[in-house]
Amino acid sequence: MTKKEGRWMSVSIAAAVYFMFGQNALAMHIMEGYLPAGYCIFWGALCIPFLVYGFIKIRRIVSENRRSITLLAMAGAFIFVISSLKIPSVTGSCSHMTGTGLGAILFGAFPVSILGIIVLLFQAILLAHGGLTTLGANTFSMAIAGPFVSYGLYVLGKKLKWNQKVNVFVACSVGDLFTYCVTAFQLALAYPSETGGVAASMVKFLGVFAPTQLPLAVIEGLLSVVIVIALESYATPELKSIGFLSDTPVKGESVNE
Amino acid sequence: MDPKMLIFLIPAAALAAGILIGTLKAGHHSHHHGMFGHKHGEATVSIDMYAFQSALYSLNPMFKTIYAITLLMLSVCMNNLYVSVLILLLSTFIIVVLGKLPFSRFLNLMTIPFVFLIVGTIVILLDFSWEPAAGALGSVHLFNFYINVTKTGLTTTVLLWGKCLGAISAMYMMSLTTPSGELFTVLERMHVPSLIIELMNMMYRFIFTMMDTQSRMKNAAESRLGYKDYRTSIKSFGSTASNLLVVSFKKANAYYDALESRGYDGRMHFLQEEKKAPGRERVLAVLSVVYLFAVFFVLR
Numbered sequence: 001m002t003k004k005e006g007r008w009m010s011v012s013i014a015a016a017v018y019f020m021f022g023q024n025a026l027a028m029h030i031m032e033g034y035l036p037a038g039y040c041i042f043w044g045a046l047c048i049p050f051l052v053y054g055f056i057k058i059r060r061i062v063s064e065n066r067r068s069i070t071l072l073a074m075a076g077a078f079i080f081v082i083s084s085l086k087i088p089s090v091t092g093s094c095s096h097m098t099g100t101g102l103g104a105i106l107f108g109a110f111p112v113s114i115l116g117i118i119v120l121l122f123q124a125i126l127l128a129h130g131g132l133t134t135l136g137a138n139t140f141s142m143a144i145a146g147p148f149v150s151y152g153l154y155v156l157g158k159k160l161k162w163n164q165k166v167n168v169f170v171a172c173s174v175g176d177l178f179t180y181c182v183t184a185f186q187l188a189l190a191y192p193s194e195t196g197g198v199a200a201s202m203v204k205f206l207g208v209f210a211p212t213q214l215p216l217a218v219i220e221g222l223l224s225v226v227i228v229i230a231l232e233s234y235a236t237p238e239l240k241s242i243g244f245l246s247d248t249p250v251k252g253e254s255v256n257e
Numbered sequence: 258m259d260p261k262m263l264i265f266l267i268p269a270a271a272l273a274a275g276i277l278i279g280t281l282k283a284g285h286h287s288h289h290h291g292m293f294g295h296k297h298g299e300a301t302v303s304i305d306m307y308a309f310q311s312a313l314y315s316l317n318p319m320f321k322t323i324y325a326i327t328l329l330m331l332s333v334c335m336n337n338l339y340v341s342v343l344i345l346l347l348s349t350f351i352i353v354v355l356g357k358l359p360f361s362r363f364l365n366l367m368t369i370p371f372v373f374l375i376v377g378t379i380v381i382l383l384d385f386s387w388e389p390a391a392g393a394l395g396s397v398h399l400f401n402f403y404i405n406v407t408k409t410g411l412t413t414t415v416l417l418w419g420k421c422l423g424a425i426s427a428m429y430m431m432s433l434t435t436p437s438g439e440l441f442t443v444l445e446r447m448h449v450p451s452l453i454i455e456l457m458n459m460m461y462r463f464i465f466t467m468m469d470t471q472s473r474m475k476n477a478a479e480s481r482l483g484y485k486d487y488r489t490s491i492k493s494f495g496s497t498a499s500n501l502l503v504v505s506f507k508k509a510n511a512y513y514d515a516l517e518s519r520g521y522d523g524r525m526h527f528l529q530e531e532k533k534a535p536g537r538e539r540v541l542a543v544l545s546v547v548y549l550f551a552v553f554f555v556l557r
Contacts, residue, residue, distance in 0.1 A: 031421055
């Protein structure tokens with residue numbers, strides 16, 4: 001390799017590294033216009049039952065206690081804010097939490113599906129992350145699939161009497177990984193590889209997003225642990241006093257006693 | 258060059274002329290840079306703020322939304338590169354020339370989804386296989402597999418770039434000219450349940466107060482060696498975030514009291530400016546859509 005070639009090579013590697021590692025982790029939101037119309041409708045339709053049940057649940061929460069509407073709105077704003085904050089990351093890149101896994105643990109999976117779709121809509125309108133046509137697909141992966149896995153694992157861990165910290169960590173990071181896999185699947189299904197079909201395409205999409213998503217899952221888990229522990233030690237009365245948290249497993253007793 | 262490309266000539270020239278005139282005019286006024294300082298979360302404010310500053314702010318939000326969504330749908334559903342590029346040119350013209358958003362800001366906003374677009378299309382463009390693919394435009398042998406670029410892959414990639422850019426610009430046409438509050442009213446008129454609208458209105462307001470609180474907490478933590486190394490950063494971030502939730506929950510109660518004392522009965526009423534969609538704009542909008550359909554049927 002001549003000196004000039006070498007320089008070009010290093011520039012291209014730098015560009016590749018920049019795009020791989022420097023990419024905003026919100027890049028996992030499928031962008032506007034990327035999915036063909038059929039898939040937009042398909043994923044959107046798949047979300048409907050979850051959203052309807054989520055809505056029924058939220059309506060029940062609000063009709064039982066009118067005050068909880070501001071709390072629900074705060075919870076939604078909280079998910080938006082923590083997902084828009086730059087989090088400390090090892091590679092120096094700009095990454096963000098998903099926040100929905102933590103939301104599901106704190107507020108329950110069904111309410112989070114409704115809060116999640118609103119957050120995703122805000123992100124599309126206010127930040128241009130994600131999009132209106134891909135809202136269904138993004139809602140399914142980020143506000144339904146991920147949170148449900150997190151919530152399920154968290155409840156399971158509670159039943160199995162796992163250590164609280166381990167439990168939150170596992171629930172949040174596995175939920176995050178699941179979101180990442182579902183998104184890769186959505187992308188692969190829409191754009192299968194010519195020679196290897198959906199499976200090969202999925203491997204490619206998993207591979208290309210792995211450098212940001214794998215460390216992110218670990219960081220998301222760690223941060224969620226820190227947040228939940230801090231909440232349970234400082235805010236048990238708040239969490240308990242709010243009626244709408246009563247049906248979620250966070251009650252505080254398990255850690256404090 | 259494909260003679261069909263000539264259809265872009267006039268729209269592109271009009272856009273270029275419009276941008277040029279706009280830039281020259283703006284040159285006489287004061288420069289705006291540095292007006293907000295740099296802080297994270299600025300992006301949240303900026304798109305919405307541009308909407309308030311847009312020259313198209315006074316147009317009827319329902320009209321703008323329907324038009325933008327129509328263009329968005331056309332870009333996604335028609336699968337036609339010419340249509341999508343025309344939509345990109347048209348939306349850029351509307352946002353920059355008619356809406357008077359500085360072109361450089363628009364370009365900055367357009368780069369937000371670029372990373373996804375680049376990564377997402379590289380994956381489609383490059384096909385991996387164990388044997389060299391038949392009819393590949395180019396193919397590289399690496400270890401024991403081949404990386405191929407096929408004609409279909411290339412076509413899909415180019416089409417996808419057009420579609421995504423067309424779609425994102427159409428979406429921007431809506432969000433850069435219509436403030437969120439008005440978009441919620443549009444959703445309400447589309448019969449989204451009022452509870453959801455209520456939640457959206459409240460969440461939208463809380464986001465800003467929360468971000469403000471968070472940035473002050475972050476400053477406080479940093480001034481006390483909060484984010485000094487990686488381990489501490491994780492801890493500081495976590496405790497800031499959890500404290501943010503606690504503080505916000507406490508505020509939420511006070512907010513409800515405030516709402517109730519002002520007669521809140523499950524519906525917040527906002528003053529809506531009466532905004533018209535003049536006949537000329539309507540006719541132009543319909544004509545542009547008809548034109549796109551014509552392009553679609555002629556240049557399939």
